[in-house]
Amino acid sequence: MKFTILFGGASYEHEISIVSAIALKKRLKSEPRFVFLDAEGDFWLIPARKMKSNHFSSGEYRKGERLTLATGGFQTRGLLKARRLEGVGTLLNLVHGAQGEDGTLAALFDFYRIPYIGPRKEASVVSFNKWLTKLYAEGLGIPTVEWQLLRVDGSRELDFDFPVIVKPLRLGSSIGVGVVHSADELDYALDVAFEFDDEVLVEPFIEGIAEYNVAGCRLGEGWSVGRIEAPGKREFLDFDQKYLDFARTDSVEEAPIDETLRADLIEAFKRVYGHTFEGALVRCDFFVASGRIFLNEINPIPGSMAHYLFDDFEGVLRSLAGALPAERTIRPDYAYIERVQSAKGPKTGSGL
Amino acid sequence: MKFTILFGGASYEHEISIVSAIALKKRLKSEPRFVFLDAEGDFWLIPARKMKSNHFSSGEYRKGERLTLATGGFQTRGLLKARRLEGVGTLLNLVHGAQGEDGTLAALFDFYRIPYIGPRKEASVVSFNKWLTKLYAEGLGIPTVEWQLLRVDGSRELDFDFPVIVKPLRLGSSIGVGVVHSADELDYALDVAFEFDDEVLVEPFIEGIAEYNVAGCRLGEGWSVGRIEAPGKREFLDFDQKYLDFARTDSVEEAPIDETLRADLIEAFKRVYGHTFEGALVRCDFFVASGRIFLNEINPIPGSMAHYLFDDFEGVLRSLAGALPAERTIRPDYAYIERVQSAKGPKTGSGL
Numbered sequence: 118m119k120f121t122i123l124f125g126g127a128s129y130e131h132e133i134s135i136v137s138a139i140a141l142k143k144r145l146k147s148e149p150r151f152v153f154l155d156a157e158g159d160f161w162l163i164p165a166r167k168m169k170s171n172h173f174s175s176g177e178y179r180k181g182e183r184l185t186l187a188t189g190g191f192q193t194r195g196l197l198k199a200r201r202l203e204g205v206g207t208l209l210n211l212v213h214g215a216q217g218e219d220g221t222l223a224a225l226f227d228f229y230r231i232p233y234i235g236p237r238k239e240a241s242v243v244s245f246n247k248w249l250t251k252l253y254a255e256g257l258g259i260p261t262v263e264w265q266l267l268r269v270d271g272s273r274e275l276d277f278d279f280p281v282i283v284k285p286l287r288l289g290s291s292i293g294v295g296v297v298h299s300a301d302e303l304d305y306a307l308d309v310a311f312e313f314d315d316e317v318l319v320e321p322f323i324e325g326i327a328e329y330n331v332a333g334c335r336l337g338e339g340w341s342v343g344r345i346e347a348p349g350k351r352e353f354l355d356f357d358q359k360y361l362d363f364a365r366t367d368s369v370e371e372a373p374i375d376e377t378l379r380a381d382l383i384e385a386f387k388r389v390y391g392h393t394f395e396g397a398l399v400r401c402d403f404f405v406a407s408g409r410i411f412l413n414e415i416n417p418i419p420g421s422m423a424h425y426l427f428d429d430f431e432g433v434l435r436s437l438a439g440a441l442p443a444e445r446t447i448r449p450d451y452a453y454i455e456r457v458q459s460a461k462g463p464k465t466g467s468g469l
Numbered sequence: 470m471k472f473t474i475l476f477g478g479a480s481y482e483h484e485i486s487i488v489s490a491i492a493l494k495k496r497l498k499s500e501p502r503f504v505f506l507d508a509e510g511d512f513w514l515i516p517a518r519k520m521k522s523n524h525f526s527s528g529e530y531r532k533g534e535r536l537t538l539a540t541g542g543f544q545t546r547g548l549l550k551a552r553r554l555e556g557v558g559t560l561l562n563l564v565h566g567a568q569g570e571d572g573t574l575a576a577l578f579d580f581y582r583i584p585y586i587g588p589r590k591e592a593s594v595v596s597f598n599k600w601l602t603k604l605y606a607e608g609l610g611i612p613t614v615e616w617q618l619l620r621v622d623g624s625r626e627l628d629f630d631f632p633v634i635v636k637p638l639r640l641g642s643s644i645g646v647g648v649v650h651s652a653d654e655l656d657y658a659l660d661v662a663f664e665f666d667d668e669v670l671v672e673p674f675i676e677g678i679a680e681y682n683v684a685g686c687r688l689g690e691g692w693s694v695g696r697i698e699a700p701g702k703r704e705f706l707d708f709d710q711k712y713l714d715f716a717r718t719d720s721v722e723e724a725p726i727d728e729t730l731r732a733d734l735i736e737a738f739k740r741v742y743g744h745t746f747e748g749a750l751v752r753c754d755f756f757v758a759s760g761r762i763f764l765n766e767i768n769p770i771p772g773s774m775a776h777y778l779f780d781d782f783e784g785v786l787r788s789l790a791g792a793l794p795a796e797r798t799i800r801p802d803y804a805y806i807e808r809v810q811s812a813k814g815p816k817t818g819s820g821l
Contacts, residue, residue: 131801156800158540158580174803188510197549215799216580220590224576228510228568238572242594243601249591252604268744315744392620392667447567448508449483451526 118435119206120147123222123233125154125173129292129313130214133420135173138211140421142168145431150204152191153178154212154222160184160191162202186229207438210235213418214289219245227444234437236397236417243393244415247286247318254412257388261412262320262404269315273307280322283307285314289416296322323406328413329372331386332400332423334433337440341433342383343426347372348402369425378405385410395442398422398433470787471558472499475574475585477506477525481644481665482566485772487525490563492773494520497783502556504543505530506564506574512536512543514554538581559790562587562770566641570770571597579796586789588749588769595745596767599638599670606764609740613764614756617671621663625655632674635659637666641768648674675758680765681724683738684752684775686785689792693785694735695778699724700754721777730757737762747794750774750785 124138125131138151142165151163153173162182163172172178184191184202192199208226210233216222220241226233236244243253251261265276266286275281283306285293293313295306310317333342346369374382386401389412400419404411424430476490477483490503494517503515505525514534515524524530536543536554544551560578562585568574572593578585588596595605603613617628618638627633635658637645645665647658662669685694698721726734738753741764752771756763776782 127799129799129801131799132803132805135806158582170806170809174806220572220594221576221580224573224590225580228573228577230510238576238590239594239598239601242572242591246591248608249595249601249605252608253601256600256604447479447481447483449481451484453484454487454522454526457522 118147118438119204120145120149120209120434120438121152121205121207122149122209122211123152123154124211125156126212126214126216126222127154127156127158128212128214128216129288130217131156132170134211134213134217135170137213137421139168139170141209141211141424144421144424147431149209150206152184152208154216155179160186162191162193186225186231188229190229190231205231207441208233208235209422209434210418211422213420214292215287218289218418219287230444232438232441234396234398234434234441236394236399237442240394240397240399240417244399244417245287245289247284247414248316250412250415253393254389257391259385259388259412260409262323265319267307267317267319269311269317273303275303275319277319277321280324281319282322283310284318284320285310285312286316286318287314289414323404327405329374329382329403329405330400330423330426331382331403332398332419332426333386333390334398334437335387335390335392335395335440336433336436340387341427341436342386343423344369344371345374345379345382346426347374367425381410385412389415392442395440396437398437470499470790471556472497472501472561472786472790473504473557473559474501474561474563475504475506476563477508478564478566478568478574479506479508479510480564480566480568482569482641483508484522486563486565486569487522489565489773491520491522493561493563493776496773496776499783501561502558504536504560506568507531512538514543514545538577538583540581542581542583557583559793560585560587561774561786563774565770565772566644567639570641571639582796584790584793586748586750586786586793588746588751589794592746592749592751592769596751596769597639597641599636599766600668602764602767605745606741609743611737611740611764612761614672614675619659619669619671621667621669625659627655627671629671629673632676633671634674635662636670636672637662637664638668638670639666675756679757681726681734681755681757682752682775682778683734683755684750684771684778685738685742686750686789687739687742687744687747687792688788692739693779693788694738695775696721696723697726697731697734698778699726719777733762737764741767744794747792748789750789 122138124134151168153161153163161178162184182193190205191202193202208231210217210222212222218241220238223238223241243249248266254261280296280298283295283297293310297303297306328348330346389401397417400416400423402413404413427433474490476486478486503520505513505515513530514536534545542557543554545554560583562569562574564574570593572590575590575593595601600618606613632648632650635647635649645662649655649658680700682698741753749769752768752775754765756765779785
């Protein structure tokens with residue numbers, strides 16, 4: 118089974134995606150191919166030996182082979198004629214943030230009928246917009262932390278006491294996120310968040326709340342769920358810390374929790390994943406307070422795809438590639454148009 | 470201002486889209502261009518004089534000029550070299566159902582930076598999936614009819630008394646929808662609905678409920694809202710009736726309702742539209758019972774875009790084309806990668 122790792126993208130997480138792809142390369146034993154999507158929207162074939170960050174930051178990648186999307190995969194530009202790129206196999210969508218996680222690339226792959234591991238359009242929209250994530254989770258009976266939605270042109274009156282956490286509605290990797298301890302810090306934190314989105318989510322910030330991350334995927338009738346991780350007890354992961362997080366290549370120990378909580382977290386994970394996230398390996402971040410599990414966020418393309426939580430990560434990828442959701446093929450039969458045409462008679466049929 | 474009408478698509482509403490485009494052509498005074506998306510995913514330039522339904526049902530369109538997507542618009546295939554198609558202007562997404570209304574084409578236009586009138590990715594997903602529509606509306610404080618979600622492999626036990634209405638979760642135009650009056654009709658109706666989607670929504674069916682359709686769009690600071698329509702009091706519009714509905718070219722009278730209800734319906738419409746549906750001319754179908762307004766569904770690309778509800782439909786399109794939501798342009802600056810590289814020193818910088 119061949120994999121092609123797609124990374125980059127026109128997003129604030131462009132650099133994170135490069136780091137994530139380099140980390141994944143180190144982890145995979147089989148040699149995947151690499152396709153870089155630059156910020157201009159051009160695709161580039163990257164030889165494995167060039168998978169170093171300065172190949173991209175220097176712009177050197179542009180001397181390589183440019184690709185265009187075509188039905189079933191990519192084309193390279195031959196001298197006179199476009200040529201199909203062979204051996205793409207299953208695409209691994211590793212474009213974090215905009216484009217990769219907002220449904221854009223999912224739609225492109227669906228449209229061009231390219232098999233891919235990653236969230237589909239619905240899953241992307243539901244996880245990318247943090248307000249929709251809350252509606253979705255609560256629609257499934259899974260509580261989330263209470264919230265308030267502010268708009269760039271609206272009131273900044275808060276419903277909650279300090280401290281609060283302020284998040285741009287549609288960004289991942291903690292970009293633009295701030296914890297606000299008092300009223301005089303609020304405007305600055307909101308100004309920062311509104312740099313990234315016209316809508317900002319405000320939640321009460323709960324100091325030292327227990328946090329657990331569960332990653333996995335549905336594989337046909339079964340599931341693969343990784344070790345449950347209890348992320349470090351920093352106030353929250355800022356961009357630099359998250360960045361290093363995306364680069365990690367070491368393995369992670371299972372969180373020391375009792376069997377009941379473990380089972381409940383996995384049950385909550387499966388309910389969130391449902392059928393909506395089929396085709397993706399996702400990570401759900403949960404809070405636990407007073408014995409209740411709250412969904413914090415859904416990360417449909419975790420950094421390096423959270424390989425460090427799985428013993429046989431390549432085996433999971435292979436199984437997932439064999440269990441991708443099928444798109445319904447719809448072919449119009451023109452039955453209605455023909456019925457109208459024949460009712461009108463052969464001569465006037467063209468009048469519709 | 471030039472418009473290019475895009476229609477067709479790999480969807481159960483393919484034929485409806487053709488009829489819709491032909492009806493819109495009759496209504497527009499300026500001469501738009503036409504691009505047909507066939508079920509195979511190929512785009513074709515269609516001369517205005519060929520806009521007859523049998524041009525498509527016969528497959529004759531394939532003798533015309535094929536187009537491919539490229540940054541900023543379409544390309545035609547010249548003899549040796551691809552040539553940019555000039556004069557596209559603003560695309561008008563008239564692909565009803567899958568692809569057009571599920572976010573696929575929105576994502577393509579976003580990716581290739583083609584200006585378009587039509588729902589964006591989030592708006593598409595939220596309106597295409599009827600369960601998400603309910604979560605979205607209720608999240609905005611607008612009630613919807615109570616519901617139950619069934620899966621093709623799950624229980625068929627109902628929470629409601631008959632009659633109920635059964636709807637595939639992700640289809641428009643009444644395809645696969647059935648009203649079920651008694652238990653012995655249920656299995657057949659569900660089998661039909663499951664032909665189209667693995668998930669089916671069941672709602673109590675309220676005989677003779679008052680129904681009102683409101684269409685419009687946000688234009689910067691202002692709004693354009695069409696005449697409110699009270700659709701005919703048939704049990705529900707089946708596919709054939711809806712089909713004729715998409716072909717209509719006549720104008721529609723304002724529903725005879727009092728000023729309070731009118732204002733409340735428009736207020737509900739604006740709340741649903743919010744900022745999510747910016748760039749699209751949408752129609753919301755509401756129920757009114759015991760003085761309360763319920764959202765039934767959001768149609769983000771109504772048949773022929775509901776031109777029959779507007780006096781100056783072309784004026785609305787022109788204003789909308791001038792008020793399309795701006796995408797944030799994100800250009801990575803590689804600041805982080807460069808920082809890491811310089812910390813490592815010039816010689817080892819390539820180690821990341």
